[in-house]
Amino acid sequence: MGKVYYVSKNVGLALLVLAAIALATIVALSIAYHKERAKNRSRPGDGGPDSTSMPTPSTTPLTSKDPWDHYRLPQSLVPVSYNVTLWPRLEPNADDLYIFTGHSAVVFRCVKETDLIIIHSRRLNLTGNHAKLRCLGAVTAPAILKSWFVVKTEFLVLQLRSRLAVGATCALHTEFQGELADDLEGFYRSEYVEDGVKKVVATSQMQATYARKTFPCFDEPAMKAVFNVTIIHSRGTVALSNGREIDAADSVIDGVPVKITTFEPTERMSSYLLAFIVSDFVSIQSNQNNKLLIRIWARMKAIGERQGDYALNVTGPILQFYERYYNATYPLSKSDQIALPDFNAGAMENWGLVTYRETALLYDPVMSSTGNKERVTTVIAHELAHMWFGNLVTLRWWNDLWLNEGFASYVEYLGADHAEPTWNMKDQIILNEVHNVFAVDALASSHPLTRREEEVNDPAQISEMFNTISYSKGAAVVRMLSEFLTEPVFARGLSSYLNTFAFSNTVYTDLWDHLQRAVENTPGIHIPHTVHDIMNRWTLQMGFPVVTIDTRTGSVTQRHFLLDSDSVVERPSQFNYTWFVPIKWMKTGVEQQQYWLLQKTDTNSLMRVSGHDWVLANTNVSGYFRVNYDLDNWGRLVSLLNSNHQALSIINRAQIIDDAFNLARAKIISTTLALTTTKYLSKERDYIPWESALRNLNYYILMFDRTEVYGALQAYLRKQIQPLFEHFKSITADWTKVPTGHTDQYNQINAIGIACSMGVGSCRELIKSWYRQWMANPSHNPIHPNLKSTVYCSAIAFGGAEEWDFAWTMFKNATLASEASRLRSAMACTKKPWLLNRYLEYTLxxxxxxxxxATSTIQTISGNVVGMPLAWNFIRAKWSYIFHQYGRGSFSFSNLVGGITRRFSTEFELQELKKFKEDNLRVGFGSATLVLEQAIEKTTANIKWVTENKAHVLQWLTDEST
Structure with missing residues (x-):
């Protein structure tokens, strides 16, 4: 579908004329640019010099509720197009600052009479004549009386002498200077060293509210426009943006030789999807159907070592899969993907120019692990899913972020499964998304997928939306929807939605409308209520239900599942925490017809069983809920696991374990019943059930590894893991081969990691010998890439300063990002407090x-039982610095507080946590605000759980480990 401008034909023609004039003058303006900058050498953010055409913008504190006091833009002006020229300097200036200069013209329409132009601008120094207003046709532009910045709401406000009339189309021209800082936000710099030479990259991250740091713009997702981009850059570098390059010309600006690269206009899109990059990177490329240009960009050495080949190989097939799945052609002329040395998020779906951490795009066939390969595949699949869902059709406001991220987090498994069909990726969504988000959504401090708009206003609240609920619960709920509609019906509704709203914005109800039509147009598909009525209960209220089935009576009930049954839910629900629950189930191995639980209590006589028959609900975990049974049925399922566990699917074996442990934490069943579900594990060889068990038992490790229970827990786990360890030793010919299956390779890692940490002697000696061989010959690493993370961590934990220092040297010399990442994590495993304290200081x-x-390193150190109190003391002492460096917009910042407090389980730690909150209220917590509340809630629950269960757990483990 073509561009959509929403303007009349006459206005459209006028805009085309204006755009042509603007494009013709870009080079002339650029040449004059350097002279203007020479006159205005003020530092970014200081405000430019006085001007006769327009007063200098001043900074105004918030004192009233004027339009500029609100975080949301007024709805009086709508952008149509931008002409943006940027010139990043990759060398520091006389003040030792890296800067960029630029000018832009935004064409906008007036849709509501106003005498104000309010546009986002943050930390930009307007230069030259600051801003000029021109209007099209016979309309005379009002003079600009005054202008000022509003720091809190990040607005540049222009007061006009007279009012703009509805229908007027004008262009606001601005010139500006900003700092090309290393803060990972907006237009920023990334640095790396190659062959001993420091190199600088100018790159960008605009999501969610950072485009305004680069140029004045209407920086909200609904304010879509066409962007015409020109980059001035040093010769010998390459410039990239969303569109394909259409012209590159050498020039000289006031004696400085430069190249001026112009890009094709973008499609109509949101400002957060913009990208600009200047580097000396190189690329590899392919052409899909002789039409679409696909390129992978990275450091020259990385491309030379063929680290981009795998990404290039899977990108084309994934794009083709999505074109078929969405029934919509990829709408751009090229697909660039680039690996950056410094990048805060994992990746960013900029339309036509996707940016990645190096670990998420680069794969070395010799040095990278199976896990590295899967990460590259799934992250590419996630970002490319956004090209349609998020970029082509975009949320209207950030309160519906889950529409973007939840959907992409589901579809990435379909894309990855298409690219690597032998990996069984569709099963892994259960571990990675469903079980992952259950832990958060079971808290009283959780929140709905769709929040009220007034709850999501300022940049910190927006960043807070990039959380597990939006990503993983979104994925789980979308998967459930696809399951009960069936995939073909779901895909048809989705295609209709995307083609209807292409290049526009939506709210979640628009998706329900199109899925409902797909249902109504498909014979044989019946659901008990409309898609709206069913899905609103899953998106507009937080949490999820636990469904209890009594197989003695056939009674089926639901209630809001809370990990701490004593916690108080303060968020009201119009649905009274009742869901319409689609239940797929089986009886004694035979699949039954799907059953819908539509109220709190119901009876299904088919679920009444006796004797040796058993019931299993939520087969393949197709629904987003937990399941509880009467004790008799629990007993039959546990007996089945012990006698013939393969009678149940891999996913359902994992589900039984995960449900049981979490029901026990909620005091719905006994802790000993939950532990009993792990007794069969000595016979289990599959990865997903083992991983589910280990994640749940890790909670016991966190709660008890500082108590007398830990010895008995080690003994029990050692007994259970020993057969799996011997199994992999056997099938790998004494660790000399790699298991064939994708998930078998993961389970080999589990077998070695748990065996070593639980004290299997032969495992420890194996690990030490491998690491010693590497230390003796650093140029030859004998450890298989799959096992490196586990081996490095264990060897450093068993060793001392010599092992740690060797890892640090190898970390500093690593040329592969994933190898550096493994070593960085492993160095947090040492048991030497002085080494951990030194490492914490390194993060500054x-x-x-x-x-x-930095924040993930601190979090990893806190995962070490020795490192936890050190990391806690460290962030308390350094909170102001850490917060101002990372806390305002970093999507990963919230993980820091949650990670460090995972072990908290004493009243003393709870009081420390509350005092930390009280002491730092003035500093703030930014995107970690909600996570801090959840940490307090979790710690309170942990205290109660340990008090009530410690003795029972110790007794059970002692009995079973002997």
């Missing part, structure tokens, strides 16, 4: 630990 020095990795 970006020459040692990159800013993008």
């Amino acid at each position: 020095d970006p020459t040692k630990i990159r800013k993008q990795d």
Whole structure:
């Protein structure tokens, strides 16, 4: 579908004339640019010099509720197009600052009479004549009386002498200067060293509210426009943007030799999807159907070592899969993907120019692991899913973020499964998304998928939406919807939605409308209520139900599942925490017809069983809920696991374990019943059930590894893991081969990791010998890439300063990002407090630990039982610095507080946590605000759980480990 401008034909023609004039003058303006900058050498953010045409913008505090006091833009002006020229300097200036200069013209329509132009601008120094207003046709532009910045709402406000009339189309021209800082936001710089030479990359991250740091713009997702981009850059570098390059010309600006690269206009899109990059990177490429240009960009050495080949190989097939799945052609002329040395998020779906951390795009066939390969595949699949769902059709406001991220988080498994069909990726969504988000959504401090708009206003609240609920619950709920509609019906509704709203914005109800039509147009598909009525209960109220089935009576009930049954839910629900629950189930191995639980209590006589018959509900975990049974049925399922576990699917074996452990934490069943579901594991060889068990037992490790229970827990786990360890030793010919299956390779990692940590002697000696061989010959690493993370961590934990220092040296010399990441995590495993404290200090020095990795390194150290109190003391002492460096917009920042407090389970730790909150209220918590509340809630629940279960757990483990 073509561009949609929503303007009349006459206005459209006028805009085309204006655009032609603007494009013709770009080079002339650029040449004059350097002279203007020479006159205005003020630092970014200081405000430009006085001007006769327009007063200098001043900074105004919030004192009233004027239009500029609100975080949302007034609805009086709508952008149509931008002409943006940027010139990043990759060398510092006399003040030792890296800067960029630029000018832009935004064409907008007036849709509501106004004498104000309010546009986003943050930390930009307007230069030259600041801003000029021109209007099209016979309309005379009002003079600009005054202008000012509003720091809190990040607005540039222009007061006009007279009012703009409805229908007027005008262009606002601005010139500006900004800092090309290393803060990973907006237009920023990334640095790396190659062959001993420091190199600088100018790159960008606009989501969610950082485009305004680069140029004045209407920086909200509904304010879509066409962007015409020109980049001035040093010769010998390459410039990239969303559109394909249409012209590149050498020039000289005031004695400086430069190249001026112009790009084709973008499609109509949101400002957060813009991207600009200047680097000396190189690329590899392919052409899909001799039409679509696909390129992978990275550091020259990375491309030379063929680290981009795998990404190039899977991108084309994934794009083709989505074109068929969405029934919509990829709408752009090229697909660039680039690996950046410094990047805060995992990846960003900029339309036509997707940016990645190096670990998410680069794969070395010799040095990278199976896990690295899967990460590259799934992240590419996630970002390419956004090209349609998110970019082509975009949420209207951030309160519906889950529409973008939840959908992409579901579809990435379909795309990855198409690219690698032998990996069984569709099963892994249960571990990675469903079970993952259950833990958060079972808290009283959770929130609905769709929040009220007034709850999501400022940048910190927007960043807070990029959380597990939006991504993983979104994926789980979309998967459930696809399951009960069936995939073909779901895909037809989705295609209709995307083609109807192409290049526009929507709210969640628009998707329900199109899925409902698909249902009504498909014979044989019946659902008990409309898609709206069913799905609103899953998106407009937080949490999920636990469904209890009594197989003695056939009674089926539901209730809101809370991990701490004593917690108080303060968020009201119009649905009274009742869901329309689609239940797929089986009886004694035979699939039954889907059953819908539509109220709190119901009876299904088919679920009444006796004797050796059993009932299993939520087969393949197709629904987003937990299942509880009467004790008799629990007993039959546990007996089945012990006698013939393969009678149940891999996913359902994992589900039984995960449900049981979490029902026990909620005091719905006993802790000993939950532990009993793990007794069969000595016979289990599949990855997903083992991973489910280990994640749940990890909670016991966190609660008890500082108590006398830990010895008995080690003994029990050692007994259960030993057969799996011996199994992999056997099938790998004494660790010399790699298991064939994708998930078998993961389970081999589990077998070695748990065996070593639980004290299997032969495992420890194996690990030490491998690491010693590597230390003796650093140029030859004998450890298989799949096992490196586990081996590095264990060897450093067993060793001392020599092992740690060796890892640090190898980390600093690593040329593959995934290898550096493994070593960075492994160094947090040491048991030497002084080494951990030294490592914590390294996180404050970006020459040692990159800013993008600082908070995750602190979090990894806190995962070590020795490192936890050190990391806790460290962030309390350094909170103001850490917050101002990372806390305002970093999507990963919230993980820091949640990660460090995972072990908290004493009254003393709870009081420390509350005091930390009280002491830092003035500093703030940014995107970690909600996570801090959840940490307090989790700690309170942990205290109660340990008090009530410690003795029972110790007794059970002691009995079973002997």
